Amino acid sequence: MAGHAEDTDIIIVRNVNKWYGDFHALKNVSLTVKRKEVVVIIGPSGSGKSTFIRTINRLEEHQSGEIIVDGIPLTHDVRNIEAIRMETGMVFQQFNLFPHLTVLQNITLAPIHVRKMKKKDAEERAMQLLERVGIPEQAHKYPGQLSGGQQQRVAIARALAMQPKIMLFDEPTSALDPEMIREVLEVMEELAESGMTMVVVTHEMGFAKGVADRIVFMDGGEIVEIGTPEHFFTDPQHDRTKLFLQQILK
């Protein structure tokens, strides 16, 4: 870690390509994310944004190109993959909580068995995280007994419990009722303010405008345009970006 202290780039992606069979899902994608930066990825469905974010922690395998996370090259070596996964927390569209475990057990499982924390310490920390996401009273319930918004907040707490350096969000509000989107976005905003490095795939333009340091627009498996929120929303350069913004901001 000390060796990378001055290194401000925490995620480096160079010329990554991915195919599903013959389908070219990611075309020469390159992107660098700095420490404490919030990068929001937007784009139409099928543009490869989810696939891209999932290659960063090897939920999807890329076939060519280079990915380096916190100085660790993402290779076929299982040790590297596990090291990267310990540094990156992920929040999914469908929450993916473990239904047979209580909220507390969901959060403490990985710290106990991966980080080898003591059960008591892990539980203490889990309760702090539940306070942070605003639902300490749900600790002993099962995921099935919670609302979607509460489940997603537990999922965020579960990812944070591993003390990751990077948080990946794959459409975290897309499966939520409109009334619950706000509570999840508020947790994410607080997380961004606290200095967490975040890569967020989302359709929430308000969040993108308010929280992102940079916005990445993808289409057809490629990055089309990267810009700060001001530039991106007021002065888009590429015609495809303009068309997309016209469609969604109409």
Place this chain on the structure above:
Amino acid sequence: MTTEIRSTTWVNTDHPAPAQKPPVTEVGVIGWLRANLFSSVGNTILTLVTAVALYFIVTGLVRWVSGAFWQPVWENRKLFAVGLYPIAQMWQPAAVLLMVSALFGLSAGRWGSIMRNLGVGLAALLLLFAIIPIGAQAQLVMAAGLGLLLIGYIAGARVPIASRWLALAWVLSMPATFILLAGGLNLPALGVRWQFVPFVEVNLWGGLMLTMLLAVVGIALSFPIGVLLALGRRSKLPVIKWFCVGYIELIRGVPLITLLFMGMTMLPLFLPSGWGNPSLLVRAMTAITLFSAAYLAENVRGGLQAIPKGQYEAADALGLSAFDSLRFIILPQALTKVIPAIVGQFIGLFKDTSLASLVGLLELVAVGKAVIQQPEWLGTPGGIAREVYVFIAVVFFVFSYGMSFASRKLESKLGFGKRQ
């Protein structure tokens, strides 16, 4: 409380409305009868026909049971219980019963839930046989078993025994049972021959005791093998995958009885020389275990397939190793989903142990056949087959239903709090 809204804008000033009681419908006994038994003409006819049929079946059964000739079953109760096991060494099976009672008591106190249900069932059986005058010594053993069960229960509830020690005790109880029943350890392959009392050869073991041994060993061994086969079938390594597929399909394509006969005639061919001749019991257990494991693997595979991809991904994203992910995330969910199928499989295995009678083991059904052949009942009008087989059926039913009941309890406990 508006019923008609014709204007284009309207605001419900009553919102939020207080919840109201449901309308009072017909309740009580009469209401239930009308709703469930006589709701329509067809339903009424069905009810009456069923009532008449039930009347004949029940009265016929009561008349037969009360007039039936139960003496052969009663006088052969020792044979039904333990087969030809020598009377002088009956304390050995008794010790096993006491050990199992104590373990059930401890587990029921420590773990509760399904163990408590099973413990209550065992306690009821022990109480029943402590009361029925089956013989002073046997009754005393039953009463002692009941006592140990209760003491174990209290101890298990009060003393925080580590679960792993209790689980270990259960695992060790299996070899302990065999050593106790055999009166020592006789493993010619390892050159071990040690006895603390005269050996009781396995061909003398029998009755319900043997049935239980076959079933428990079959269940306990086929479960882990079945889970491994199911996992192996999903392996990315072709050698493992094709071995498991081959094994499962081969075994499932063969009736158990052929496997039993093959075990009797062919098992020694597969064993290293010097392992001698495994006893009939070991051969039957091997066949039953291997058979059950193949079916179990398919049940478990069904459960594994029902686990959404997101569960694997969440476990991966958290950095859990493949083994931890299986152990904590995938298998608990997969097995919970297939409890009914697995227990159904175990009930099937329990009843299939009766096939062992065809290869010369004196389990419950074989004892029944032997009792029917006994010369002293030859002159009985109508024979005694009905009584003997009804008795055996009742014994099988009691244990099968016990398993089924426990499985439902387990399901509802593990299904707690789930929305799916």
